Amino acid sequence: MDSSPAAAAAASAAVVALAVANRVLYKLALVPLKAYPFFLAQLTTFGYVAVYFSILYSRYRAGVVTRDMLGLPKSRFVAIGLLEALGVASGMSAGAMLPGPAIPILSQSFLVWQLIFSALLLGRAYSARQIIGCLLVTSGVILAVASGANEGQFLSEVQLIWPALMITSSAFQAGASILKEDVFIEGAKRLKGKRPDIFVVNSFGSGFQALFVFLLLPFLSNLRGIKFAELPGYLNGGAECFLNVGESLIGNIVEEHHSCLCCL
Known part of the structure; x- marks a missing residue:
């Protein structure tokens, strides 16, 4: 069923508003929890799992989600969970050390990584206009990082490792998003043309993400000087x-x- 232009515009505005709110709350939460980025990663991850699986269960009871959808191979979900876990942990570690304006700027590298991974993994071709737009985004990110070397700029007092880690976080998240798209493509083949429900993909992906965030916690925390004991x-x-x-x-x-x- 096609939506009207007004409904599409309202939905787009809601997505943008929620995305901005997510970034703002992300930074606000890291102010009092600056020393506890991995605790916040655990909290948000398990929160996603609870919400997604609750919705998945209700959709299964309503008949929207089928047993065949739930029976899709889990190997890709494992890879998605690992990439998202690495993205969350590295992103929160970097976000705790970066000034507020730097986070949304550096996060734009997600678009660049997504274009690269979709071309490599899904074999997609992009127009010259799309490639130029990608280069413009890349240039903006490079200028933002390069400003760290100049006194008085908003990244001047930040070590290079933190912007680099935020960009790496975007790479992990972009890789996970491409794998999710691949799940929809392959799932439609297994389900004879019917696409998997989005909450099947997000629920199992978030479940494995929670598992890997938990398993990686001792290693990641050790990088910040926190011993296992x-x-x-x-x-x-x-x-x-x-x-x-x-x-x-x-x-x-x-x-x-x-x-x-x-x-x-």
Whole structure:
């Protein structure tokens, strides 16, 4: 069923508004939880799982989702979950160290990565106009990162590793989005022309993402100076900070030795 131009415009505006709100809330959450990016990654990941599987269950009961859809091979979902887990963890680590305006600018590299991966993995060809647009986005990201070398610019006091990590995060997320598209293409073949329900793809992808975020937590946290034995205290401190229970200090657990500000 085709939607009217007004409905399409309203839907597009809602998507843009929610995307902007997501970025703003993303940065706001990292202010009090600056020392706990991996706790926030766990929290958001398992939140997605709960929401997606709840909707999936209701759609299955309503007959929208079939057993054949649920029986699709899970290997691609595993790869999607791994890439999204790496994207979430690296993105939140970088986001905690970057100034607010840098995050949406560097995240534009997602479009570039998506174009590259779709050409390599899905064999798609793009017009000269699309390639030029991609180059313009790339130029803007390069200029934003290069400004870090100039005193007085908004990235001047940020180490190069953090913008690079944010760009890498976008690469992981773009790779996951291309694999999701491949799932729809291959799934339609298995389901005899019927595309898999979007909540099947998102639910299983988020489920494996939650698993990998959990499994990668000891390794990723160690990169920030948090030893495996200190993880329970780290997660407990993150929970206290998130719930605004007193003032949570992590002392020597993280290398920055930041105290957690439990209010905005």
